[in-house]
Amino acid sequence: MEAARSGDPARVAALLDQGADARAAEPDGTTALHWAARVAAAEVVEHLLAAGADPERANRYGITPLALAAESGEPAIVGALLAAGADPNTATPAGETVLMVAARTGRVPVLDRLLAAGATVDATESWRDQTALMWAAAENNADAVRRLLAAGAGVxxxxxAGLTPLLFAVREGHIDAVRALLNGGADVNAGVNNTTASTGSYTPAATGHTTPLALAIVNAHYELAATLLEAGADSNAYDARGTLLHALAWIRRPGSGRPPAPTGNLDSLYLARRLLAQGANPNVRIAWREIPFEVDLGIVKPPPNISVGRNFISFVGATPFYLAAKHADLELMKLLVDYGADPLTPTGQGVDSADGGGRPGVLGRRESGSAQRHPRARAARGTEDDPRPRQRPACGCRLRRHGDRRRRGGPAAAPPAEPAGAGRAARPGRHALGRLHGAARRRDDGLEPDRPVPDRAGC
Incomplete structure (x- = not known):
């Protein structure tokens, strides 16, 4: 066993001549043939097979010598094991075949031997139903992709999970595998179906799906996304999170942490310009469903619809411009306006970019959305008919009955007239008056001696 692990053919031959059992196994079922295939020792494999080693024996984990040979990538060993009777369709307990192992490592000569021996090209795992072509695409083995496609693999x-080989390659940012799949006939717009989509209205559509282009954008594979656009990808594709322009606005978010680093030489603003130049609609609105928390419809509520307080702003009905304004992304805002975006398109709550979408200073925003909605904030700023702020009672106290009168809708007591020439400095401080009020209450209870107190008519 140790001689096979070290790949020493002379020592293995000597031990076999002395009567060593070529079929002996370790406690986990691993044989000398496993080790020889693992270390790619072709001569050792030949000695063991000649001495009667079993090429089909799997260890405790379901791994055969052929699978290890495919992983090591030595076609001569694979050919020897196949000639000795190894099954090219042997799979692990999870359903992973030897062809999948070879596709993952990208060894085309090994693929040739296995396919010639009758390996099933579209066999699937029992765990995630993945094929050998998906493995090759996910590992960017473009030559293996082309070989499997030539053998009839389903593109x-x-x-x-509903992923195609193209989606696997796009997710990992493998542009070579993507080109091989597109040349092999892959549909550039075939994506993963979703139940809710973004349209021009608020009615969710069942036709939206995450396309390869959307997957490239959310993973910051902008150069790959440009390749997909050149291949005919739909610039107006949408899914449950919005359009591709919405996705770019979410990703950029200046001032809200670092965006994902692009994998190529292009940036997100360049790609936004490419999308708009190819006809992307800048005024499409997000159509997520508003799902009350007390109602369980069996629909997963998207993260942007999760309420976090009374000042919660929903993004249902938001345009790409609204999302850009929310994060003060001036570059993207200017680009969207250049291509016809309407800055004042409101969300489903009736909030537009100038009201509650952006940050102070964006679009000349007067005040935040929460400030506009909050009644106390409006009262503190006055009204259009009476722009003067509401005044406190002259005494400056905060007795509960002042607030109670306002809440009950009754008229608040008018403050007493201030003597002519009296200014703010002429009145005692609020805290001093509060202490005098307390002293007056204690005096009424007989706990304090009589002493002058201010007039409380204003209270």
């Missing part, structure tokens, strides 16, 4: 096959 539009889907995993258990």
């Amino acid at each position: 539009e096959a889907r995993s258990g």
Whole structure:
């Protein structure tokens, strides 16, 4: 066993001549043939097979010598094991075949041997229903992708999660594998279906889906996204989170942390310009459903609809410009306006970019959305008919009955007239008056001696 692990053919031959059992195994079922295939020792494999080693024996984990040979990538060993009777379709307990192992490592000569021996090209795992082509695409083995496509692999096959080989390659940012799949006939707009989508209205559509282009954008693979656009990707594709322009506005968010680093030489603003130049609509509105928390419809509520307080602002009905304004993304805002975006399109709450979407200073915003909605904030700023702020009673106290009168709708007591020439400095401080009020109450209870107190008519 140790001689096979070290790949020493002379020592293995000597031990076999002395009567060593070529079929002996370790406690976990691993044989000398496993080790020889693992270390790519072709001569050791030949000695062991000649001495009667079993090429089909799997260890405790379901791994055969052929699978280890495919992983090591030595076609001569793979050919020897196949000639000795190894099954090219042997799979692990999870359903991973030897062809999948070879596709993952990208060894085309090994793929040739396995396919010639009858390996099933579109076999799927029992765990996630992934095929050998999906493995090759996810590992950017473009040559393996082309070889499997030539052998008839399904270019539009889907995993258990609904991903195609193209989506696997796009998610990882593998532009070479993407080009190989597109040249092999992959649909550039075939995505993962969603239940809710973004349209021009608030009625969720069942046709929205995450396309390869959307997947490239959310993972900051902008150069790959440009390649997909050149191949005919739909610039107006949408899913449950909005359009591609919405996605770029979410990703950029200046001042809200670092965006994901692009994997190529292009940036997000360049891609936004490309999308708009190819006809992306800058005025499409998000159509997420508003789902009350007390109602369980079996629909997952998207994160932007999660309420976090009374000043919560929903993004249902938001345009890409609204999202850009919310994060004060001036570059994207200017670009969207140049291509026809309406800055004042409101959300489903009736809030537009000038009201509550952006930050102070963006679009000349007068006050925040929460300040506009809060009744106390409006009262403190006055009204259009009476722009003067509401005044406190002249005594400056905060007795509860002042607030109670306002809450009950009754008229608040008018403050007493201030003597001519008296200014703020002429009146005692609020805290001093509060102490005098307290002293007056204690005096009424007989706890304090009589002494002058201010007139409380204003209270």
